[in-house]
Amino acid sequence: xxxxxxxxxxxxxxxxxxxxxxxxxxxxxxxxxxxxxxxxxxxxxxxxxxxxxxxxxxxxxxxxxxxxxxxxxxxxxxxxxxxxxxxxxxxxxxxxxxxxxxxxxxxxxxxxxxxxxxxxxxxxxxxxxxxxxxxxxxxxxxxxxxxxxxxxxxxxxxxxxxxxxxxxxxxxxxxxxxxxxxxxxxxxxxxxxxxxxxxxxxxxxxxxxxxxxxxxxxxxxxxxxxxxxxxxxxxxxxxxxxxxxxxxxxxxxxxxxxxxxxxxxxxxxxxxxxxxxxxxxxxxxxxxxxxxxxxxxxxxxxxxxxxxxxxxxxxxxxxxxxxxxxxxxxxxxxx
Numbered sequence: 001x002x003x004x005x006x007x008x009x010x011x012x013x014x015x016x017x018x019x020x021x022x023x024x025x026x027x028x029x030x031x032x033x034x035x036x037x038x039x040x041x042x043x044x045x046x047x048x049x050x051x052x053x054x055x056x057x058x059x060x061x062x063x064x065x066x067x068x069x070x071x072x073x074x075x076x077x078x079x080x081x082x083x084x085x086x087x088x089x090x091x092x093x094x095x096x097x098x099x100x101x102x103x104x105x106x107x108x109x110x111x112x113x114x115x116x117x118x119x120x121x122x123x124x125x126x127x128x129x130x131x132x133x134x135x136x137x138x139x140x141x142x143x144x145x146x147x148x149x150x151x152x153x154x155x156x157x158x159x160x161x162x163x164x165x166x167x168x169x170x171x172x173x174x175x176x177x178x179x180x181x182x183x184x185x186x187x188x189x190x191x192x193x194x195x196x197x198x199x200x201x202x203x204x205x206x207x208x209x210x211x212x213x214x215x216x217x218x219x220x221x222x223x224x225x226x227x228x229x230x231x232x233x234x235x236x237x238x239x240x241x242x243x244x245x246x247x248x249x250x251x252x253x254x255x256x257x258x259x260x261x262x263x264x265x266x267x268x269x270x271x272x273x274x275x276x277x278x279x280x281x282x283x284x285x286x287x288x289x290x291x292x293x294x295x296x297x298x299x300x301x302x303x304x305x306x307x308x309x310x311x312x313x314x315x316x317x318x319x320x321x322x323x324x325x326x327x328x329x330x331x332x333x334x335x
Contacts, residue, residue, distance in 0.1 A: 016211065022093075024055040024116060025045040025158070026133055028062060028170075031076035032085035035161040035168040039128050042158050046124060053092040058082070066099050067145055074174060078088040078220045081194065087261040089188045093121060107135025114152040119142040124154045129161070146203065179225040182282040192234070192281040195223060195262070195333040199273040201261065211245070214273045215262035216280065225262065230305050232312040235266045236279040242266040245302075245309045246280060249289035267310070284312045 012313040047054035062073045148155035176185040202215035228249035235244040292298040
């Protein structure tokens with residue numbers, strides 16, 4: 001795994017090791033999915049072949065947030081998550097630019113000369129599929145290559161990422177997650193989708209039903225919350241991972257109004273999580289959200305859901321029995 005050097009606002013750039021020549025690619029890289037990783041692997045391969053360093057150039061804010069002040073993106077990664085996934089990709093370095101109105105007004109030539117060539121020592125630029133930069137949105141690959149020859153950067157076209165049965169793009173992954181299809185979304189991402197946040201006070205109904213829950217408030221309001229329903233997830237707290245049953249939705253049986261909640265029951269955990277940070281890893285979808293005729297019917301369904309989640313997460317009957325024991329022991333405790 002290559003180390004990723006995160007350089008904010010491009011003013012703090014310092015040379016990475018002894019390398020002064022770099023192969024770079026540019027993109028927002030939301031999700032750092034398998035298509036992005038294929039592109040980054042090409043950058044790294046070209047860098048090694050030429051004894052250079054590979055670098056990803058990206059942005060902390062979505063460019064449309066600057067160009068359209070009322071635009072509110074729905075993101076797959078927080079900036080911190082993107083840093084981590086880019087580091088895991090093996091790329092040598094990452095430059096995180098602060099996209100501004102002034103930057104948006106730069107021509108492709110000025111951006112390549114001022115930022116890529118002069119500031120960051122880029123000698124080769126790998127262009128991803130259908131990617132554009134600079135205020136001239138009509139430029140073709142041949143145009144970028146001509147500009148590159150003027151400023152001293154060789155521009156090459158990346159190989160297209162192809163899969164037999166999946167369309168891999170950030171927008172396609174968002175649609176999958178919004179529809180609850182976390183299995184296919186995870187295949188596209190190459191890892192389990194995560195949602196982190198703070199545990200806040202709730203209605204305490206889960207405790208009365210025998211399944212005390214941690215109610216999560218996402219740490220980033222722009223982060224995508226998967227579609228309503230019940231999920232099999234892993235909950236990470238204080239360095240430990242717990243199998244968990246998660247519900248996202250409006251709890252129609254309880255008539256809780258229009259407020260959507262994110263509630264996780266952690267199997268095998270008993271304690272107080274209020275105010276703590278919890279990270280959920282989405283692994284499988286169990287069922288849609290539904291209204292039940294009574295609380296007893298809801299309790300029976302929760303028991304079935306718990307068994308289904310444990311099977312999905314590879315937990316045997318003996319472990320499920322042990323988890324149920326924890327549930328009974330935790331019934332009067334606040335998760």
